[in-house]
Amino acid sequence: MAAQDRLARIRAHLQAIDVAVYVASEASPAASPDPAKLATVLPPAAQAFLAGLANAFxxxxxxxxxxxxxxxxxxxxxxxxxxxxxxxxxxxxxxxxxxxxxxxxxxxxxxxxxxxxxxxxxxxxxxxxxxxxxxxxxxxxxxxxxxxxxxxxxxxxxxxxxxxxxxxxxxxxxxxxxxxxxxxxxxxxxxxxxxxxxxxxxxxxxxxxxxxxxxxxxxxxxxxxxxxxxxxxxxxxxxxxxxxxxxxxxxxxxxxxxxxxxxxxxxxxxxxxxxxxxxxxxxxxxxxxxxGMWDYTASILSKFRSFPAASLPDRQAYVSMxxxxxxxxxxxxxxxxxxxxxxxxxxMVPFVLEHATPAEAAVMLEKTRAAKSYEANCGSHGALVFDVSLVPIVQEIFAQKSPRVVEAVAxxxxxxxLTLPRGHVTMHSVDFNLRVVLAYIEAWGRQDGIVVLDHSVEDSATAEIARSQLWHWIKFEHPLQDTDCVVSISLVHALLAQIAHAYAPATRRLTLHVLQVQRFPTFLTSFLQSQRLLWQ
CATH class of the missing domain: 3.20.20.360 (Malate synthase, domain 3)
Structure with a gap:
């Protein structure tokens, strides 16, 4: 952040008047908002309202x-x-x-x-x-x-x-x-x-x-x-x-x-x-x-971070609704x-059908119908999709199940x-989670909050579960299926070396840091913000 920005922060902190809103400028012009849009979004009246809201709570x-x-x-x-x-x-x-x-x-x-x-x-x-x-x-x-x-x-x-x-x-x-x-x-x-x-x-x-x-x-x-x-x-x-x-x-x-x-x-x-x-x-x-699924599941790993038994096996093989x-x-x-x-x-259905082959699209559509039909039969009133082409398919599923009566459950x-499934950790699951974390952090460096991998959208929820699993496996040296090895940071280094050319140095550095830090960061997005990734 520029020196004048730091000074303005200090002045704002010292002011004792009821409303003291300081709007920072970006060091990089490419990261700065359009001045006309900034004036429209944050006029003085909006600033005063935000100040009152922030002070009140x-x-x-x-x-x-x-x-x-x-x-x-x-x-x-x-x-x-x-x-x-x-x-x-x-x-x-x-x-x-x-x-x-x-x-x-x-x-x-x-x-x-x-x-x-x-x-x-x-x-x-x-x-x-x-x-x-x-x-x-x-x-x-x-x-x-x-x-x-x-x-x-x-x-x-x-x-x-x-x-x-x-x-x-x-x-x-x-x-x-x-x-x-x-x-x-x-x-x-x-x-x-x-x-x-x-x-x-x-x-x-x-x-x-x-x-x-x-x-x-x-x-x-x-x-x-x-x-x-x-x-x-x-x-x-x-x-x-x-x-x-x-x-x-x-x-x-x-x-x-x-x-x-x-x-x-x-x-x-x-x-x-x-x-x-x-x-x-x-x-x-x-x-x-x-x-939902992934933020919720990641929260279990986060809250019970201190216990080896709170690790989760290969999520692609062992986790569904x-x-x-x-x-x-x-x-x-x-x-x-x-x-x-x-x-x-x-x-949310994460699938992105654009660029998928007909065979791949058919598999994704079948998975969508099966998952949402199961949820509708259980009593769900609706769901989310990322790809707009899936709207009529999912709408039809929930329309056919209406009205729904949810049976009382014990x-x-x-x-x-709290009981997580038992199962194996595979080299594929380590590699897949690593790719998700790398791709998400790289996307943040481009000021984007999502990335599409293997025809599925990855956001902070899937990045959270991916990095949480990797951190647990590394910390507690989880065995790798069909090998004599355990998951370790040296294994991650070796996998990263094979694909290092595809990612920026900052992406590789932050990925390694978040996976081997002793104190588990509660939120990946807070970690990235604390590393000033958005100020670069």
């Missing part, structure tokens, strides 16, 4: 991070995995107003949850327009897993989003465009280019707040929002924080109460134990829960939502959710 956000650290320390200090598992308990009440509650009725436009387009970064204009025109029910306008939050991308993305909300983004032609459901950054990411009293604004508040400031009134007037996906919550307390953020924002902007609706992504193992309580805290704002620990999680989510009259949706035990 600074203590709450700090408490959230402290609670997460304390919970991790509690797990790390356990003497065994069994002792750590014993700390995980379900939260299903009691509730102050009894147990007969349901979420508030949803607006009609949210009744059909058949298909949303996932991982659609607003900075990738062509993809955003294609998703809006796709005929899907909604678009997950993604500032989290599928988005690289460089300053240029952030501003360009919000500029696209505010125009998309008004239907003025060039290229929108569909007579019934898909609903916009932005997914703001998770709480682990800060927007380091905007400071309030010297503190970086949490990315979650920045993305949520800007969209609300610019577009909430228009979306309410047209009956098309504001709707959100909320990522990576770890507890009902975090859901309660979001409810307070929603209430504050509605009051500050003069909006009708409870006009915001949000789908919570249950993509953390600890949140799975509090799904009912999460719905309760957001009952006036809830648009249901979504059940029908694997017991994931099947129990999905069925619990579906039953919880059914009980509280909340929509329940399932994960509450699973903590062991049901």
């Amino acid at each position: 600074r203590v709450d956000v700090r408490a959230l991070h402290v609670a997460r650290l304390q919970r991790q320390l509690e797990l790390d200090l356990c003497s065994s995995l069994e002792e750590a598992h014993a700390t995980c308990v379900f939260r299903n009440g009691p509730y102050v107003d009894g147990d007969a509650w349901t979420i508030d009725p949803l607006p009609e436009v949210l009744h059909d949850r058949g298909v949303d387009i996932g991982d659609t970064s607003p900075a990738r204009t062509d993809e955003l327009v294609a998703a809006i025109n796709s005929g899907a029910q909604g678009v997950q306008v993604d500032m989290d897993d599928g988005h690289c939050p460089s300053w240029k991308n952030v501003i360009h993305g919000h500029w696209n989003l505010l125009h998309a909300a008004r239907g003025t983004l060039p290229g929108i032609t569909h007579s019934s465009p898909a609903l916009l459901l932005p997914r703001p950054r998770a709480w682990n990411m800060d927007e380091e280019h905007v400071l309030v009293h010297g503190h970086a604004v949490p990315g979650a508040l920045f993305d949520f707040g800007l969209h609300m400031f610019h577009s909430a009134a228009h979306l309410i007037a047209t009956g098309r929002g504001p709707f959100f996906y909320l990522p990576k919550l770890e507890s009902a307390a975090e859901a309660a924080l979001w409810a307070r953020v929603f209430a504050y924002t509605e009051a500050t902007l003069g909006l009708p109460v409870h006009s915001i609706k949000a789908i919570v992504l249950i993509e953390h193992i600890l949140a799975a134990f509090e799904m009912d309580a999460i719905l309760y805290e957001l009952r006036h704002y809830s648009a249901g829960l979504n059940c 029908q694997t017991p620990f994931l099947a129990h999680y999905m069925r619990l989510l579906l039953a919880t939502c059914a009980r509280r009259r909340a929509p329940a949706t399932t994960g 509450t699973p035990t903590p062991r049901d959710l």
Whole structure:
């Protein structure tokens, strides 16, 4: 960062006035946003609103991070995995107003949850327009897993989003465009280019707040929002924080109460134990829960990082939504939502059919039909896809299964959710995970939040599970099937040497660092941000 930027940060930190917003400039002109778009996205009134939002919840956000650290320390200090598992308990009440509650009725436009387009970064204009025109029910306008939050991308993305909300983004032609459901950054990411009293604004508040400031009134007037996906919550307390953020924002902007609706992504193992309580805290704002796979699975490896038995074998061979620990999680989510009259949706089809051969496309379509039919039969109301060509196929699957009745299921035990499959680690699985991590970090260096490998989209969720598996295998010297070897950093060095020419030096350096660091980085994206990858 330039010297004048450092000085401005210091001045902002020292200022004691109510509003002190500092907007950084980039060292590289290529990474800087368009000045006209910056002025449109962050006018003085928007800066003042963000400052008020950040100030109002600074203590709450700090408490959230402290609670997460304390919970991790509690797990790390356990003497065994069994002792750590014993700390995980379900939260299903009691509730102050009894147990007969349901979420508030949803607006009609949210009744059909058949298909949303996932991982659609607003900075990738062509993809955003294609998703809006796709005929899907909604678009997950993604500032989290599928988005690289460089300053240029952030501003360009919000500029696209505010125009998309008004239907003025060039290229929108569909007579019934898909609903916009932005997914703001998770709480682990800060927007380091905007400071309030010297503190970086949490990315979650920045993305949520800007969209609300610019577009909430228009979306309410047209009956098309504001709707959100909320990522990576770890507890009902975090859901309660979001409810307070929603209430504050509605009051500050003069909006009708409870006009915001949000789908919570249950993509953390600890949140799975509090799904009912999460719905309760957001009952006036809830648009249901979504059940994914890779972020959720990676969170198990992350939380129980200290225990060798928490390693996961070859995920391509041993992990699917029908694997017991994931099947129990999905069925619990579906039953919880059914009980509280909340929509329940399932994960994203990652396949990209473009450039696939007819035979490859046929295999991917069969896998898509099988996976989504299974989920629909279990009671899911819909799912996400990345490739817009899959929209009609997945829509048809869920339309045929409607209406669905979810049978009551016995509450699973903590062991049901926590017991990972046993199996082998192969050289192929090591090589595949390494390629995913390298490709994702390389993409971030290009300011892109996704990369397509082997006709599947890889985002931060799949990069998280890939690097988490590799870190566990290396740390605990997991045996390699059909060899006398174990997974080690020297093995990774040898594999990397074979493909080093395909990746930038910074990519190779950061990959090796994140795989051999003794202290497991909780989030790969936070690690990359801390390494200043986006400032280069």
